[in-house]
Amino acid sequence: MSDKIYIVGHKSPDTDSVCSAIGLANLKKLTGTTNAVACSAGKLNKETSFVLNYFGVPAPMVLEDLHIRVQDLMGGEFHTVESTTSLREAWQIMKDKEQKKTLPVVDEAGKMIGVITIGDIGMAFAERVICEEDSNCPTGNLLPTSVSVASVMHTEGLVSFQEDDLITDVRKKMVETRFYNYPVLDAAGKVVGLIGRYDLLGLSPKKVILVDHNEWGQAVTGAEQSQLLGIVDHHKVGGIQTSEPIYIRVEPIGSTCTIVAQCYREQGITPDKAIAGILLSAILSDTVIFKSPTCTPLDKTTAAFLATIAGVDPKAYGIEMFKASSNIADRTPQGMIEEDLKAFTMGENKVGIGQVSLMGMDGFEAVRADLTAAIEAHRVAQGMQYLCLMITDILTDTTELIVKGENPEEVAKAFGKTLVAGSVELPGVLSRKKQVVPQMTTYFKA
Structure with a gap:
């Protein structure tokens, strides 16, 4: 499973939640945490889209769910065969390709029509593999090329999973069935991978850092089951509890991006023009161009610092930003x-x-x-x-x-x-x- 650290703001994302995630993820990468990933907890609003386009920053990935799903555990090479494939070829694939000892059988469109396992092949030709003098006889050589997979594959009682199935549901189904490996299908019914019982061993939750919020009610679905590594925020502290110490930085200022900008300065790193621009935008958005009572002197001085790098006049740009999204x-x-x-x-x-x-x-x-x-x-x-x-x-x-x-x-x-x-x-x-x-x-x- 991926070891990514997801940095994500609250649901119904605004400019501060999105830009603080992008800014903090960029800083993490610059300081060695290369697996940090900036996310948006939903579709970007018009203001945020304007900001990212203005400064040429790609939109972050949308992350609306932190539950572990089948697609999170899929990886590596897998193979399929057709019903006309010979048993010898199927055996060779399992033996040579480090394939899980299960092969989904598919039709010409790639949709599953059956399953064959290494055990099926062994049982079908048990009488052929008895070698009185050499117990290491190469089994594959005894399998005739004229016999196809169709003769021994399972076509009834098949169990498969969808890419977006929850692992909690998968685990329950595996307990109820006897298979070691299970085909994974996409929405069209095509085989896209395999998942086995051993994939669930030592399963760890996804890692996350929350920005611009600190309450489960505002967090993406499944955040409670994630491994929370930190919180960077400027709101009142909610009811989040953790099982171990984490990094928390909550300050009574106008914007989370003000805190993120300070983190850059504390690390001795100057953000580039694009990052400075989006951090500035979030400060202007949350403080309503410094008119909100939440605005502090630190917000203003930080905005001035960022504006110099971004090459814009804060107030003029702020008005342009609000106009672009207020129609x-x-x-x-x-x-x-x-x-x-x-x-x-x-x-x-x-x-x-x-x-x-x-x-x-x-x-x-x-x-x-x-x-x-x-x-x-x-x-x-x-x-x-x-x-x-x-x-x-x-x-x-x-x-x-x-x-x-x-x-x-x-x-x-x-x-x-x-x-x-x-x-x-x-x-x-x-x-x-x-x-x-x-x-x-x-x-x-x-």
């Missing part, structure tokens, strides 16, 4: 909900809070009804007590909080406000982390 006409209601959505537990309530940043509210009223309906549908589908969407106007420093839930008036009370047409007006509110989550958490835990 309502280019977004669907569901996309607006999911593009920056985080889940929280507040008292007894499961709460989702998303955020959409706009450069002015032009065109918003045209989508309000559809968006509001989509918020309620998503809340119900996800089993949330409340789902709130922050519509943040960067030009006026104001947020409209659209609220859907069992008792939406309770959310308004958390801010000392009255719910009007399903929304709460929050002047001066730009930060979910500092101006929305704490107030709601305190209210619902009271």
Whole structure:
């Protein structure tokens, strides 16, 4: 199994979660950890895509699941035969190719029609391999070329697995059956490999470093079963527990990428123009071009340092970045909900809070009804007590909080406000982390 270290941000990835993963993985590689892999916990939003394209940085691999699956254990050479293949040839393949002693039998399209094992060949020709004087008689020479695999292959009771099957399910199936090796099929039914009982021996979980979050509820599926190596974040500390000490760096600043940039400087490494550019972009995004109350002096000085390397003016570039991603006409209601959505537990309530940043509210009223309906549908589908969407106007420093839930008036009370047409007006509110989550958490835990 691969020994990769996956560096990944939260679900519904934003620019900070994606760029901090890329930046940290790059630093790890520069300092000797060559198996570090930057990941995105989902599809890139429009802003992040703009940032990566602007600085010519390839999009990271999408990692939405950390469970171990069959495809994670597949590797090495494997062979198949057709039903017309002679037993002698099948034997030779098993003997000479270091093949697992099982051969899937396939048709002309590569789809499995049977299985033959070394035991099947031995049983079929046991009477031919008895040599009275030489117990080391070359068995393969006694197998006639006229007899084909079709005469002894198994075609009933076959057990195979799909590439994306969970290893936990595979293990259970192996306990129930007697085979040593099992064919692996793709979605079209073609054989793509083999997996054996011994592949599961000493199985270790995938290794992961979390960036821009530290709660299992925001992490990719299966993260709880992974080997957590570290956390780099700038949010409140959640409920993650580990069985052994890990590296944790959580700072009360505006962006995880500020921390990553500091890691470069502490290692005496200057990031290249592209990495500096995406780290800067994330700082500008999370601090709303330094206007958010989460912004600290360190965010500003780090941004200035990165901007010099990237060759851009922070404020001018920041405005261009937000404009590129704020066009309502280019977004669907569901996309607006999911593009920056985080889940929280507040008292007894499961709460989702998303955020959409706009450069002015032009065109918003045209989508309000559809968006509001989509918020309620998503809340119900996800089993949330409340789902709130922050519509943040960067030009006026104001947020409209659209609220859907069992008792939406309770959310308004958390801010000392009255719910009007399903929304709460929050002047001066730009930060979910500092101006929305704490107030709601305190209210619902009271």
